[in-house]
Amino acid sequence: MTEQQLREEMVQIGASLFSRGYATGSAGNLxxxxxDGNLLATPTGACxxxxxxxRLSVVTLQGEWISGDKPSKEVTFHRAVYLHNPACKAIxxxxxxxxxxxxxxxGLGHCCKVSDEAAFCLIQRPYISKTLLTRRISPGITIxxx
Numbered sequence: 001m002t003e004q005q006l007r008e009e010m011v012q013i014g015a016s017l018f019s020r021g022y023a024t025g026s027a028g029n030l031x032x033x034x035x036d037g038n039l040l041a042t043p044t045g046a047c048x049x050x051x052x053x054x055r056l057s058v059v060t061l062q063g064e065w066i067s068g069d070k071p072s073k074e075v076t077f078h079r080a081v082y083l084h085n086p087a088c089k090a091i092x093x094x095x096x097x098x099x100x101x102x103x104x105x106x107g108l109g110h111c112c113k114v115s116d117e118a119a120f121c122l123i124q125r126p127y128i129s130k131t132l133l134t135r136r137i138s139p140g141i142t143i144x145x146x
Contacts, residue, residue, distance in 0.1 A: 003034055007053035010040060013092075018049030022096045031078040032090040037061065041078060043069035 001009070010030055017023050028048055031041040041057045042048065046069070057071035061079055065071055078091050 001035075003036075003040070004053070006032060006034065006040060007056055010042075010056060011051045011053050014042065014048035014051045017092070017094065018047065023048045023094050024097065027095040029072045029074050029078075029093050030091065031075065033082060033088075034058070038066060039075070039078065039082060041071045041075050044072045046072070 010032065014023075014030055017028070022028075026045045026047050029042040029046070030048070031039050034040050038058050038060050041059060042051060043055060043057050046055075055069045057068040057075070058066040059071050059075050059079070060066060061083055063076065063079060074093060078093075081088055081091060
């Protein structure tokens, strides 16, 4: 895909996540690796439901802001994930009200029921970081202890 196509796809994904209630206001951010090795990220304070392709941020893996609006402060975390896990090509970082509330409940451990759609997303787009405390629960799915 071209950079422009990737930009348009990120805008569509952001709108879909926002319309489904997975993100509200300016909570959450997205990034992906571009064919040239730089990363495309949502700008600081951006609402996922109102992204504009031409305003998305481009940043090098070394942290240099190349173009677009100022990148989210989370881009440092995204860069670390990409640098420590070359298999990772995209990151979706959300603060869903439901998942935030669930994470506050005592005694659940790491056993949670998720919808078939969410389980598919976890399997197809695993989130793995070698720099955080993690526990692999099955191929492609890792629990991160924050």
